[in-house]
Amino acid sequence: MSYLGVTSLQNYDSWVGRSPAEIKRAVAALPHGWLTVFGSVVPRWANRVRNYFNETPKQLTLLDVIKGADLVHDLPRPGLYATGALPDLPAVYRDSRGKHWFMMVPGGAVYHMGNGKPTGKDIAKAQYRWQSHSVFKLVSPDSTGGSSEVILKNPRKQMLVGRTGQTMPIAGDVVFDNVLRGSYNFAETLVRGFTRHEHYDVKPHERMVAPYLNPPAFTSLEARVFPPLPR
Numbered sequence: 001m002s003y004l005g006v007t008s009l010q011n012y013d014s015w016v017g018r019s020p021a022e023i024k025r026a027v028a029a030l031p032h033g034w035l036t037v038f039g040s041v042v043p044r045w046a047n048r049v050r051n052y053f054n055e056t057p058k059q060l061t062l063l064d065v066i067k068g069a070d071l072v073h074d075l076p077r078p079g080l081y082a083t084g085a086l087p088d089l090p091a092v093y094r095d096s097r098g099k100h101w102f103m104m105v106p107g108g109a110v111y112h113m114g115n116g117k118p119t120g121k122d123i124a125k126a127q128y129r130w131q132s133h134s135v136f137k138l139v140s141p142d143s144t145g146g147s148s149e150v151i152l153k154n155p156r157k158q159m160l161v162g163r164t165g166q167t168m169p170i171a172g173d174v175v176f177d178n179v180l181r182g183s184y185n186f187a188e189t190l191v192r193g194f195t196r197h198e199h200y201d202v203k204p205h206e207r208m209v210a211p212y213l214n215p216p217a218f219t220s221l222e223a224r225v226f227p228p229l230p231r
Contacts, residue, residue, distance in 0.1 A: 021221035033144035034186045047204040054184035057095035058171040062162045068092035101138040147188035151175040
């Protein structure tokens with residue numbers, strides 16, 4: 001395989017036949033991760049294949065409050081970016097691969113309910129009302145400035161917490177609907193701030209016409225290969 005510099009990473013032909021793990025390693029080696037690759041605009045092709053980077057856990061273990069708080073404070077500029085995005089008492093989980101997952105406030109999941117196109121009124125209404133939420137949203141920031149995302153069904157309309165150290169199987173609760181599912185973020189709110197997240201992830205999702213191309217559920221990044229894009 002040839003070297004993956006910025007110019008190669010900006011061309012999907014360089015991705016085809018490679019694993020997302022290889023692409024992500026090349027991006028993580030850049031000074032500003034995905035920001036260096038894409039600049040001001042995420043290409044349509046990158047939006048379409050973003051879920052090849054999304055890792056979905058089968059189980060989650062709740063960390064104790066002190067460990068969770070430490071992880072929140074380790075996020076870049078936590079007092080600025082995490083404010084409003086996480087509950088006052090953050091719930092942080094670890095999956096079987098050792099990755100950490102942060103549960104977002106209810107308003108962060110509005111794009112994963114209904115038809116996936118909430119109004120401003122819907123967003124304001126849902127922001128701090130767990131009882132109104134039919135799903136949970138958790139994100140796992142990575143070394144590129146992006147994050148994996150998982151959406152879980154919440155039929156009982158209650159807050160997902162569990163007991164400290166308790167491992168909860170979640171595979172059966174993961175939402176895989178093509179519009180409402182968790183999708184990979186090229187600019188995670190907890191790392192890059194909401195404005196960048198909105199520009200890189202929310203707006204491309206809203207403008208999307210063709211469906212996402214998705215890998216088989218629960219597979220590892222190493223086991224996946226980027227396919228040619230349908231014409």
